[in-house]
Amino acid sequence: MIKVLVAGFKGRMGTTTTNMILENPLFELVGVYSTSATEKNINEIAEYKSENVPVFNELEKINIKADVWIDFTIPGAVFENVKFAISKHMSPVVGTTGLTEDNLTELKKLSKLEKLGGLIAPNFGISAVLLMQFAQQTAKYLPDVEIIEMHHDKKLDAPSGTALNTAKLIAKVRQPKVQGNPNERETLPGARGAEFEGMRIHSVRLPGYVAHEQVLFGGNGEALTIRQDSFDRISFMSGVAVAVEKIGTREELLVGLENLL
Ligand SMILES: NC(=O)C1=CN([C@@H]2O[C@H](COP(=O)(O)OP(=O)(O)OC[C@H]3O[C@@H](n4cnc5c(N)ncnc54)[C@H](OP(=O)(O)O)[C@@H]3O)[C@@H](O)[C@H]2O)C=CC1
Numbered sequence: 001m002i003k004v005l006v007a008g009f010k011g012r013m014g015t016t017t018t019n020m021i022l023e024n025p026l027f028e029l030v031g032v033y034s035t036s037a038t039e040k041n042i043n044e045i046a047e048y049k050s051e052n053v054p055v056f057n058e059l060e061k062i063n064i065k066a067d068v069w070i071d072f073t074i075p076g077a078v079f080e081n082v083k084f085a086i087s088k089h090m091s092p093v094v095g096t097t098g099l100t101e102d103n104l105t106e107l108k109k110l111s112k113l114e115k116l117g118g119l120i121a122p123n124f125g126i127s128a129v130l131l132m133q134f135a136q137q138t139a140k141y142l143p144d145v146e147i148i149e150m151h152h153d154k155k156l157d158a159p160s161g162t163a164l165n166t167a168k169l170i171a172k173v174r175q176p177k178v179q180g181n182p183n184e185r186e187t188l189p190g191a192r193g194a195e196f197e198g199m200r201i202h203s204v205r206l207p208g209y210v211a212h213e214q215v216l217f218g219g220n221g222e223a224l225t226i227r228q229d230s231f232d233r234i235s236f237m238s239g240v241a242v243a244v245e246k247i248g249t250r251e252e253l254l255v256g257l258e259n260l261l
């Protein structure tokens, strides 16, 4: 069985992930972590009263060994968490957004030194992985593109990690270009959205939404819109399960679930 620790276990993704790990016969939940947790064992929480899993609320106090560290915490904590996991030879499987390019470079270096597999996935949903691939392919032929991402109103970061990754993948296959009228002027600041290498990214936050993205391409007299929707956080779980299962066979830190599919 693959031993798993879930960081951020009380959050929206952490709860869904904890339940998935407990239900999957290939996995064993050996620890959970949340800085705000007051319990010592997960069985103090009504829904887990038949389980026996230690709860940690400080990194330095984590004294168990897991094969895999799953991270669904917050942008401000993920870098330190993943460094800690790698230093303890636990393979990171990370969904938390907010890691910078410099963070990724350092984490890749540390993983290489440890000869440890790991995965950072901007999105674990197969529909989002496919959307990013289709968008990259489309941008070769239709380089004028705008991205609209739509999320629940509790989300901390904007734009979403998925939107940023979509823009990065598109930027790899097209020349940077200014879109829209070169003389355009925002009469209300922010009206044209955030800018990444000439692409505009718009972030919508609304209650009732989970995670959604549209990539809009415009050409001469034609347009193509690619859209994906995660209506439920269960949509991310098969991707997380694949990552937990396969990451032990790797010896480097990968970015993007497509590397394991
Ligand atoms: N890659 C993917 O497919 C997906 C990625 N995400 C990303 O995952 C992250 C989590 O999202 P979501 O579950 O909605 O967020 P939540 O705010 O619901 O959960 C975050 C959890 O992390 C806990 N936490 C805060 N600081 C720390 C810390 N230093 N160490 C451990 N735990 C900590 C919080 O506890 P408390 O609030 O008590 O401080 C909270 O329970 C976000 O970055 C989001 O963008 C989300 C969905 C899919």
Ligand SMILES: O=C(O)C1=N[C@H](C(=O)O)C[C@H](O)C1
Pocket: 097, 122, 123, 124, 151, 152, 155, 156, 159, 160, 161, 162, 163, 210, 211, 212
């Ligand atoms: O915060 C979320 O909910 C999500 N975060 C990730 C992101 O920022 O792209 C993945 C997914 O969009 C859900």
